[in-house]
Amino acid sequence: MKKWKKLLFNGRVILLTFFLIISVVSLATRGLTFGLDISGGISITVKLEKPVDQQTMEQVRIALDQRLNALGVKDITIEPWGNQFVIVKVANVSEEEADQLVKTIERQGVFYAEFEGVIFATGKDILSVGSVNYDPRQGAWVVPFRISKEAAERFAELAKGKAGYPVDMFLDPPVNSTLVVSKEFYQALTSPEFMMGGDMTLAQRIEKAFNIKIIVYTNQTAKEIAKIAKGSEKVILVDVDGKLAEELKAMGLNVEVRTREKNEPMDDFVRRVLRLYGPYRVGEGLATGQPQTEVMISIGGSQNDIKARNDAQIVAVVLRSGSLPVKLSIERIDYISPKLGENFKRQVLIAGIAALLVVGAIVYLHYRRLKIAIPVMFTSFSEVLIILGIASIIRWNLDLPSIAGIIAAIGTGVDQQIVITDELLGEAMSGKRRIVKRSGVLKRMGRAFFIILASATTTIVAMSFLFKFFVGGLRGFAFTTILGVLIGILVTRPAYGEIAKVLIGEGR
Amino acid sequence: MIKEKLKVLVEMEPRKMIMYPLIVFALALIIILANYVMTGSIVKEGIELRGGSVITLQGINADPDIVAEKIRKETGINVNVEKFTSITGGGGIRVYVPAGNDVNRVREVLKQMFPNVEPQTTVIGPTFGRMVKEQGIKAITYAFIGMAIVVFLFFRVPVPSLTVVFSAFSDMVIAVALMDLFGIELSQATIAALLMLIGYSVDSNILLTTRLLKRKEFTVEEAYYSSLKTGFTMSTTTLGALASLWLFSTAQVIDDIASVLIFGLLADFMNTWILNAGVLRTYIAKREGKK
Numbered sequence: 001m002k003k004w005k006k007l008l009f010n011g012r013v014i015l016l017t018f019f020l021i022i023s024v025v026s027l028a029t030r031g032l033t034f035g036l037d038i039s040g041g042i043s044i045t046v047k048l049e050k051p052v053d054q055q056t057m058e059q060v061r062i063a064l065d066q067r068l069n070a071l072g073v074k075d076i077t078i079e080p081w082g083n084q085f086v087i088v089k090v091a092n093v094s095e096e097e098a099d100q101l102v103k104t105i106e107r108q109g110v111f112y113a114e115f116e117g118v119i120f121a122t123g124k125d126i127l128s129v130g131s132v133n134y135d136p137r138q139g140a141w142v143v144p145f146r147i148s149k150e151a152a153e154r155f156a157e158l159a160k161g162k163a164g165y166p167v168d169m170f171l172d173p174p175v176n177s178t179l180v181v182s183k184e185f186y187q188a189l190t191s192p193e194f195m196m197g198g199d200m201t202l203a204q205r206i207e208k209a210f211n212i213k214i215i216v217y218t219n220q221t222a223k224e225i226a227k228i229a230k231g232s233e234k235v236i237l238v239d240v241d242g243k244l245a246e247e248l249k250a251m252g253l254n255v256e257v258r259t260r261e262k263n264e265p266m267d268d269f270v271r272r273v274l275r276l277y278g279p280y281r282v283g284e285g286l287a288t289g290q291p292q293t294e295v296m297i298s299i300g301g302s303q304n305d306i307k308a309r310n311d312a313q314i315v316a317v318v319l320r321s322g323s324l325p326v327k328l329s330i331e332r333i334d335y336i337s338p339k340l341g342e343n344f345k346r347q348v349l350i351a352g353i354a355a356l357l358v359v360g361a362i363v364y365l366h367y368r369r370l371k372i373a374i375p376v377m378f379t380s381f382s383e384v385l386i387i388l389g390i391a392s393i394i395r396w397n398l399d400l401p402s403i404a405g406i407i408a409a410i411g412t413g414v415d416q417q418i419v420i421t422d423e424l425l426g427e428a429m430s431g432k433r434r435i436v437k438r439s440g441v442l443k444r445m446g447r448a449f450f451i452i453l454a455s456a457t458t459t460i461v462a463m464s465f466l467f468k469f470f471v472g473g474l475r476g477f478a479f480t481t482i483l484g485v486l487i488g489i490l491v492t493r494p495a496y497g498e499i500a501k502v503l504i505g506e507g508r
Numbered sequence: 509m510i511k512e513k514l515k516v517l518v519e520m521e522p523r524k525m526i527m528y529p530l531i532v533f534a535l536a537l538i539i540i541l542a543n544y545v546m547t548g549s550i551v552k553e554g555i556e557l558r559g560g561s562v563i564t565l566q567g568i569n570a571d572p573d574i575v576a577e578k579i580r581k582e583t584g585i586n587v588n589v590e591k592f593t594s595i596t597g598g599g600g601i602r603v604y605v606p607a608g609n610d611v612n613r614v615r616e617v618l619k620q621m622f623p624n625v626e627p628q629t630t631v632i633g634p635t636f637g638r639m640v641k642e643q644g645i646k647a648i649t650y651a652f653i654g655m656a657i658v659v660f661l662f663f664r665v666p667v668p669s670l671t672v673v674f675s676a677f678s679d680m681v682i683a684v685a686l687m688d689l690f691g692i693e694l695s696q697a698t699i700a701a702l703l704m705l706i707g708y709s710v711d712s713n714i715l716l717t718t719r720l721l722k723r724k725e726f727t728v729e730e731a732y733y734s735s736l737k738t739g740f741t742m743s744t745t746t747l748g749a750l751a752s753l754w755l756f757s758t759a760q761v762i763d764d765i766a767s768v769l770i771f772g773l774l775a776d777f778m779n780t781w782i783l784n785a786g787v788l789r790t791y792i793a794k795r796e797g798k799k
Contacts, residue, residue, distance in 0.1 A: 095627075331635065332631065333630065343567075344759050348756075350756045351755075351762070354756055355753060358748035366741045400759050404762050404765045407753050412711060414749070418741045422737070451715050454714045458659065458707055459711075465654065466651070466700060466703050
């Protein structure tokens with residue numbers, strides 16, 4: 001009894017107890033936050049065109065935040081990562097919502113508003129965008145927005161007396177390029193649908209505004225096409241099959257291919273290729289020659305028309321996104337359904353408990369003493385509890401790699417407890433009993449801790465590099481491993497040493 | 509008892525002890541080299557490094573060939589379908605879509621085939637893959653150098669320190685060769701596991717070196733045998749923990765980390781207790797002979 005009392009008031013054991021209590025309290029009150037690969041959701045790794053300074057990074061973050069929030073999805077976190085990456089995470093989204101998020105991020109770049117082949121406004125001219133709402137008088141979904149005075153004046157002059165003419169908006173159109181298109185595609189480009197009440201076809205408008213050359217493909221040779229495309233930044237093959245792409249590429253041209261998807265309406269395909277939104281009809285009120293900075297785009301449809309509402313929302317997003325300071329590209333997408341994540345959570349719990357029991361059983365088999373197996377298991381269990389407790393306190397997102405790290409930490413933890421145990425047991429196991437003096441025990445403990453310290457240092461050094469160099473992904477693994485090792489050498493191992501000393505060292 | 513059998517190692521001639529692990533190391537190098545000649549890379553690179561997409565469907569039982577054929581027919585995309593199982597009853601298929609194809613079209617087909625299954629999708633751009641690879645190589649190189657410095661600082665004697673560093677290196681080489689043999693791909697997870705090996709490997713080596721160099725009243729053989737037993741216990745518990753991880757989870761990240769660590773740990777057992785022990789015993793014999 002006296003022995004136990006002494007143990008309970010030992011400084012190292014008190015420290016362990018203290019950490020355990022804090023962990024349990026935090027776990028009970030704050031709970032754990034899980035990573036997206038467990039809780040379900042989408043994580044999108046976005047790369048910026050070039051490294052940027054902190055201020056630009058913040059602008060990108062805000063712009064992305066605004067655009068994504070416009071979709072009405074909750075709980076979006078946007079984390080800048082270094083100076084060139086941004087990670088967008090959204091928990092608990094459906095597949096459709098996830099797709100929409102990806103598309104919205106992809107749909108970025110430079111915004112142009114064009115009328116009669118003249119660009120009258122770019123992203124800079126969009127001063128603010130109101131929220132999408134339904135206007136019962138017009139029978140349409142509307143997106144109100146405000147443009148700069150200069151743009152308003154340019155437009156007023158251009159559109160005077162031209163009510164019913166089309167206004168086009170583009171987001172990142174294929175500027176300075178040559179389009180090699182099929183006949184059907186060309187027909188659509190010159191069709192009345194895109195011309196509306198105006199006097200220029202869409203083909204004429206884009207040629208004038210963006211220097212886009214259009215070639216109707218009638219089996220011309222690659223050479224002929226290359227000749228026309230001279231001076232263009234790239235050649236885009238639209239709905240044209242054959243070996244043309246390879247031949248043009250072999251000639252050193254920058255070639256892109258766009259194919260129409262199954263069941264895709266032709267007009268949608270045209271919009272996709274040109275990155276066109278609209279065209280929108282110029283209303284009577286805008287054709288008076290008076291500059292107006294408060295304008296709106298309306299999309300006809302009933303209040304229950306979900307497609308019209310979505311279209312309006314996309315327009316709003318497009319208008320807002322004209323202000324992104326750098327181009328973005330999506331580098332990695334991870335999507336996990338919430339249901340699946342639940343399954344993973346159960347699996348890792350089972351795996352963790354199994355690992356603990358297996359370790360306990362093996363330790364028992366080796367020493368044939370519960371006196372050793374139980375403290376070892378208890379120590380490992382407290383280690384896990386404290387790692388989780390700290391994760392809960394700092395709200396670390398536990399993802400699958402983090403959990404693997406915790407289990408790896410149990411592995412090294414047990415290793416080190418065995419080192420301590422064997423040092424304490426001394427040579428007694430080898431058959432030759434020698435007299436182990438009290439000072440001998442201390443020396444052995446010193447040696448055990450030298451070994452532990454050396455191996456902990458190397459693990460921490462190795463893992464620090466992982467933590468420092470990786471974009472997202474496995475930082476969780478590195479973090480929990482380092483945390484586990486630190487807790488091990490500072491808290492749990494010293495306490496185990498004390499407990500073991502009482503149970504084995506002096507009790508023998 | 510297995511532990512009694514370990515005595516065989518104690519009685520072995522130290523020079524012979526050094527030979528066997530070196531043969532295994534050479535074999536591993538040959539496997540890696542052969543793999544390099546055949547495929548152009550020392551270890552198969554997973555989709556995370558090559559770029560492309562993986563769609564995982566959990567909880568279904570389907571013939572991978574039929575699924576692949578159906579996707580090819582409907583979309584014209586050549587996908588690679590793989591089946592996996594776990595002892596907890598879970599299982600499913602993974603569909604690999606090469607970079608540059610439209611994942612959504614493949615997903616549509618899968619949705620038609622398995623309407624009730626919620627897929628997990630990962631899409632990775634090729635440039636991102638290249639970056640991950642570069643970062644991975646950087647992390648492993650730096651970690652290795654960092655480890656070597658720490659080991660030298662702790663021991664301050666060249667021969668034992670070099671052996672520790674070499675066995676960590678050999679552990680990684682053997683683990684990579686086993687990855688080649690078992691078809692485990694290099695990914696973020698396996699890179700992390702290789703890094704973790706550095707930590708594990710040094711653990712047991714430090715134990716052995718400390719015990720042998722700092723022993724006072726015991727013979728080298730006694731000290732070696734007692735640390736061998738400790739090391740054996742250490743390895744079996746860690747293997748036990750990793751095996752349960754591997755068995756109970758169907759998450760690829762966890763499976764990959766667990767299997768590479770298991771490979772490395774097996775290699776480490778040999779490299780620490782046979783190779784390093786052999787070198788140390790020869791080294792100590794020489795040193796004490798000189799006195």
